[in-house]
Amino acid sequence: MTTVTGQLPAAQDPREPIDLLMRDLRCGAGGLPAREAARRLVVYGPNELTRRGGRRWWRELVRQLVHPLAALLWLAAALALVAGTTALAVAIGVVVIVNAVFAFVQEQQAERAVEALAAYLPQRATVLRDGVRTAIPAADLVPGDVLMIEEGERICADARLIEGGVEVDLSTLNGESLPAYRSAAETDRGGPLLESRDLVFSGTSCTGGEATALVYGTGMRTELGRIAALTQRVGRDESPLEAQVKRVAWLIALVAVTAGLAFLPLGTFAAHLSTAAAFTFAIGLLVANVPEGLLPTITLALGMGVRELARGGAVVKRLSAVETLGSTTVICTDKTGTLTMNRMRVTAVWTRPQRIELEPGHPAPLAATLRLATAAARCNNAGLEPETGDPTEIALLHAAADLGVPVDAAARRRDRRRQFHFDPALRRMSTVDEIDGEAWLHAKGAPEELVPLCSRIAGATGDHDLIGADRAAVGAAVAELAAHGLRLLAVAVRRLPPGPPPERREDAERDLTLLGLIAMFDPPRPEVAAAVERCHTAGIRLMVVTGDHGLTAAEIARRVGIGTAETPIVTGAELDAMPEAQLDRLLTDHRELIFARSSPEAKLRIADALRAQGHVVAMTGDGVNDAPALRRADIGVAMGVAGTDVAREAATMILTDDNFATVVTAVQAGRRVYDNVRKFILYIFAHATPEVVPFLVFALSGGAVPLPLTVLQILAIDLGTETLPALALGREPAEPGLMQRPPRTRGQGVIQGRMLVWAWAVLGGVSALLVLAAFLATLLAGGWHLGDPTGPGTPLHLVWREATTMTFLGIVACQIGTAFAARTQTAPLRAVGLFTNRLLLWGVLFEVAFAAALVTVPALRGLFDTAVPGWDRLALLLPMPFVVWGADELWRARLRRRDRRPGR
Known part of the structure; x- marks a missing residue:
């Protein structure tokens, strides 16, 4: 037995002659001495997959608390504290904290993926130590150990076979469904390491035979460890919705701060407001510009989308991924079990005298x-x-x-x-x-x-x-x-x-x-062809990325409608030799491609190349080898039935039925969620104008016109009356033609100029005119004249409270009209039906009840400075929803006529 002393070599070529490998590892066929194994354990560390870094939970929490919209709300809370409005400051702070905590509890995917990889290492291993067969914890394996492998065991280190032969299931590493035979009698000096016929790898399983092997790699130095490290190094970019919400938040912050800076001096110097009044004006302007309900509404709407997808067989692990699905432009799909049923069957048997199609009623x-x-x-x-x-x-x-x-x-x-x-x-x-x-x-x-x-x-x-004619017949049958x-x-x-x-x-x-030939086929899932057609109609590119043979993948793809006979088939070896520029040209020139014999690095490279071209990429996978690409893709889709734990942890979405059609259904749901997010953002933004305009009137009049709305009333609107209707808009059914539209580009914002004009000028402008008219009409009817004081203790204070109540109730009435107007983007309301969204009807009912409570309940009246208007005043509110909705219908009819013009 060889005694080992001195420093161990850092790395070895496992395919060098076995005597040289033992020399380099300083070991022998009888295994390591126990004391030397203990020393090597200190040098190499435990045979475990380790996490890089660790959970930096505090960074994630701080990131949520300093989100641009959150920062703006913190500023509003600080101003409220300075102005002495403690209740308002606390309310805003609670909104920020709730949203931050909700986002913080989302999964740390990279760490969990590595933890799942660790499950592929067995707990015990049998080795030779001091020449004696010994069972040890798998974590104690070190390079130089002689490992005993038997049928049914999971292999726990990378090793070179010394004696015997085993059948090994390598599917966790290379995606191949067939077991491979590995034997000490076989030697390979070239080609991919995973194809070496005398090597076995950590995380794979022995399905037959027994062998003795020399360990040369443990822990993160194994092929499994390499994939774990690759998965950790692959970062997750923010989703399109996350990026767009952040962009919108900065836009809102810019508008709010600019408005405050511009009008605060105007109110102080030009309008001669007091310091207290100027602060009140600044807080009101800031709070009116910030849609406090935006983040919780988006979060809850996406949460409802997640629950709906789960009922349909797609478990989404990250809320924002629901929207990302809707912007998918390319789906890279695996073949076995996703496009096919993963149920191989014999379709035909050929012999020289007879060919039988194995169908019911076949000949004897x-x-x-x-x-x-x-x-x-x-x-x-x-x-x-x-x-x-x-x-x-x-x-x-x-x-x-x-x-x-x-x-x-x-x-x-x-x-x-x-x-x-x-x-x-x-x-x-x-x-x-x-x-x-x-x-x-x-x-x-x-x-x-x-x-x-x-x-x-x-x-x-x-x-x-077997003469010439027979060989020709066999060749023809094969072809x-x-x-x-x-x-x-x-x-x-x-x-x-x-x-x-x-x-x-x-x-x-x-x-x-x-004797003859047997033809087998893994049939496509019957529903996949229709799903592929829906992708084509929706403008989504499809690519097959599989570890299987190219011809088999191409035929399955052709049967379900992906590609044609001219569609290129690119093998893993060809892709490895392909320069980046050539890969970019290939992806640009061909709408659909077949990538066969794909390695983990190849799948990752494909995802990166597509993303670099501006695509939003969804990629399916089920094996350990798919984990890095699943994490890199915008949407990683893992198989819930046949997939490994590693793939499920690295993915963003898990299919409980392993069905490609479910991916397409999820894309449709994502598009609908995106449309609905736009609808309730439009609904929320439309109320900024009637909330901001009263403060501008107050400032520009130098205080001669009293504040038509209080800050707490604004908060009651933003967090109270508008929340449930906004959530109901998040449950709108899909508009006709949803999957006939091409996918939007990665950079297309959720908020566009046309939408802002629609929200602020059309819906918001009409609402602002209506509520200001109701406010001034109430003041004038109560005997007010321009410049009359309306503060506490003055004769007109009750009239002012009634007038601000009319402003508040007027905004609520206009919200009802805005909610129905926002239900469609271009089609008239009759196209979707007035009563098809029952949740919206309940939301409107709650909105009315909540507003009524703020006006009629004595304790709430005192807190929100409201008063009960007379019936004649309340009658002014009834036509407001119809006026807002009617203005919107006229606006959209104009847009439809414009879009139908020739050349557009």
Whole structure:
């Protein structure tokens, strides 16, 4: 046994000759001494996936508290404190804190993704220490340990096989559904590391066989650790809605601060207001410009969208992602289980004398077909009751049973004498089985690999030499079936001479008799084609990004409507060799593409390239290897059924049914949510004008016209009467033609100039005129003249309170008209129906009841400075909603006529 001293090498080439690798790792075949293993554990650290940095919760909390809109509200609260309006300051502060806490509790995705990756490491490992087989915690593994691997175990370090062979499920790392055979007898010096036939990797599973392996990588130095580090390094950019809300917040802050700075000197010097009045004016102007209900309304509306999507099979983990879905311009989708049913089935069996389509009522199989089905059932490791094993082999057993061949697993195991495992390089496997005292070799594999090993072929009257005409027939059958994107397996047999089975597969797999071909297909989900068509109509690009073979992916894509026969197929190797400029041209020149054999870095590169071109990218995935790309994409979509925990943690959305159609439904829901966000933002912004204009009238008149509205009344509007109708607008049904519109660009703002004109000038302007008219009419009717004092203790104070109440109630009445006006963007209200949004009707009812309570309840009257107007005054409120709504209908009718003009 080699004793290890001195400093350990930092990194090794695991594919160098095994004696050199042991020399470099300073170990031997008998394992490490226990004391040396303990020293290496100190040097290398535990065999665990570590998180970079850690949760900086305080930064996230501070970021929410200093959001531009939050900062503006803090300023308003500070001014309220200076002015002595403590209740207002507290109310505004509570709004800011509630929103910050709500955002803070959202997940820290990178850390949770690494925690999920850690679940792929087993808790115990069996190693040789001091030459003795010893079970140790998996975290204590170190480079140089000799690891014992057995069937059913999860491998817990990257290692080089020393002895034996195992079948390994690598799907968590490379997305391949078929297990790969790894053997100490195989050596590879080139090609991708994951394809090396004598290496096994942390986080994968041993599905068969047993072996001894030399550990060369642990913890973050493994392939699994590399993906974990890549996932952590990939940041998450803010969503389009987050960026736009921040932009809007800065706009609001600029308008509010500019208005305050501009009109505060005007009120102090030009209008000769007192300091107290000037502060009151500044606070009122600031509070009137800031839509206090905007952030909670957006948050709650997105929350309702999340709940609705969850009921439809899409669990969204980040609120803003609901809106991001609506702006998706490119969907990069996996194939297996997303476009397809992940249920392989045999569709056709070809033999020289007969071809059978395995459909109900197929013809009776001939002897050659039965021989092929028997061989496929023998060369098989799956089971049917219950279904266990590889999906391909399960499909072969179902086909054999359908043709009337016994598929009993116990009998198969009893008769088996030897197995040559599936080799991804050779693309075939074979078994030696004893049948009626004779040894037979049964083999299956890719036709291009197995057919050259055949010298005979099964015919209608028996076996005969595989001559030119027969080879041409086989080639034609292969070409015809492959042209339909079917996965093909050739099946062959050989009667072995008496004696022990051959030790080497080269000696066994020769002079075979070709029985025929089996064509298999993983059918597309029936609902995917319609979903793809909806994407095309909506202007969304589709790209297939898969670890599967390109021809198979292309055929599935073609069947569901993605791409054509001319659609390029780009392999992972081709993408790796492709310069960035060429990739950009490829993505620009071709609307739809097939990316096959894609690595984690390739998927990440595709997402980055599309995002750099301004696209909003949704990417689906299910394996560990998909995690970095899922995190980089604007919307990472993980499979909830077949997906790994790692993919689910790294993703933004999880599909509970693994169905591509659900992604498209979520995109439609996202578009509807975005439209509805615009609707209630329009609704909220429309009230800024009737809230700001009264303060301007007060300032410009030098106080001769009293304040038509108090600050607390503004707060009651922004946080009370308008909140429920705004939320109800967030539940508006989709307008006709929603999925016929092209997706908006990444930079398109949620607030545009046309929307501001509509909100501030049309809806807000009409509302401001109406409420000012009601205010002045009430004052004049009560005997007020310009300049008369209306403060506490004056004869006109009660008249002023009644007039401000009319202003307050007038804004509420106009809100009702604005709510119905905001329900559509261009279509008239009759197109969606007056009573189709029942939540809005309940919201209006609450709005009226809340306003009535502020006016009639004595305690609230005192707090908000309101008074009960006379019936003649209240009658002035009745036409206001109809006037606002009517003005909006005329405005939109004008826009529709303009948009219908030729050339527009």
